[in-house]
Amino acid sequence: MKPLFVRGPSPVVRLVLAAFLGFALMVADHRYQYLETVRGSLSVLVYPFYYLANLPDTLLHRVQGRLADDEVLRRDLAALQRENLLLRARMQRFESLEAENRRLRDLLGSSVRVGERVLIAELLAVDLNPYRHHLLIDKGARAGVFVGQPVVDARAVMGQVVRADPLTARVLLITDVEHSLPVEVLRNGLRAIASGTGLINQLELPHLPKNADIRVGDLLVTSGLGGRFPAGYPVARVATVDSEPGNAFATVTAEPLARLDRSREVLLVWIPSSSEHAAGDPSEHSLNEAPER
Missing domain, CATH: 2.40.10.340 (Rod shape-determining protein MreC, domain 1)
Known part of the structure; x- marks a missing residue:
């Protein structure tokens, strides 16, 4: 059985038809929003491919960020520990000075009572x-x-x-x-x-x-x-x-x-x-x- 069409349109004709069809679709989408639903459906279908394609880069950035955050946290923790040690040492000194001040106030009070x-x-x-x-x-x-x-x-x-x-x-x-x-x-x-x-x-x-x-x-x-x-x-x-x-x-x-x-x-x-x-x-x-x- 012989095919109905032995030869199709020429490449030039096909290109002209594709360009016309594309231009028509753009005008229809821009003026009347006819393809909005189609575009939304296509984006849902294509999203997994985008996600899989971007997954290695996303994982790499997350790992780098996590390592950087851990390093920053370790430095901050070390700095806070040093600061806490200094503050506690100063607090001990302040407690000693406070006790010494109380003793000196008592002594000065005693000297006032003595009157000499x-x-x-x-x-x-x-x-x-x-x-x-x-x-x-x-x-x-x-x-x-x-x-x-x-x-x-x-x-x-x-x-x-x-x-x-x-x-x-x-x-x-x-x-x-x-x-x-x-x-x-x-x-x-x-x-x-x-x-x-x-x-x-x-x-x-x-x-x-x-x-x-x-x-x-x-x-x-x-x-x-x-x-x-x-x-x-x-x-x-x-x-x-x-x-x-x-x-x-x-x-x-x-x-x-x-x-x-x-x-x-x-x-x-x-x-x-x-x-x-x-x-x-x-x-x-x-x-x-x-x-x-």
Whole structure:
């Protein structure tokens, strides 16, 4: 059977027909929007091919972005960790400074209550011998410190200077066995001597008669006798009062009010008599001068 059309239109005719058809479709789409639905359907059909063609490039960009984000996050995390460490270190310093400021305010408040010339000093060392209660402070003879000078903290009497070098001074605490201090009971004015026992939290009041008017909880203050310590400084509070039948005197112990094992700043106190003494003959400031007993 022979085909109906042995030869089709020439290529030129086909090109002209295709161009005319395309131009007609463009005019129809532009003027009347006839092909909008067809174009939408075709875009849905073609989208998977676009997606598959663009998938390698998309994955590559995502991986690169993820790696870059991870690197940025690691750098930011490291920077934040360093900053946090610095801030925490500074916070510790601020806490230390805050505590130091509180101690200094307490000391300054104590100096106001004392109403005398005072000098703030810091501890440099503590005698490690358990039987000697000595401190080394950072103020010495060049700052006017002298042997026998009273030393207090924000709460009460701590001791007295027993050696004054040019830049440092050694302080004998009231709890040392070689130290004794004239005191009186604030409640009734009863006079006594508070002696060190070698224990950092205990003083003893020897040679008090059994009928002495002293009670547990009584506040002991400096009596001012002897001219070494000014009168009225808190010293200790009575802890125990025992009257054993076999003893001629009562056994009385007291607990120091000063923070002997914790204070880092101390006050060196001048009183009129001690100022005159400090301004007198330097030979009077013997390094071997014994503490007041």
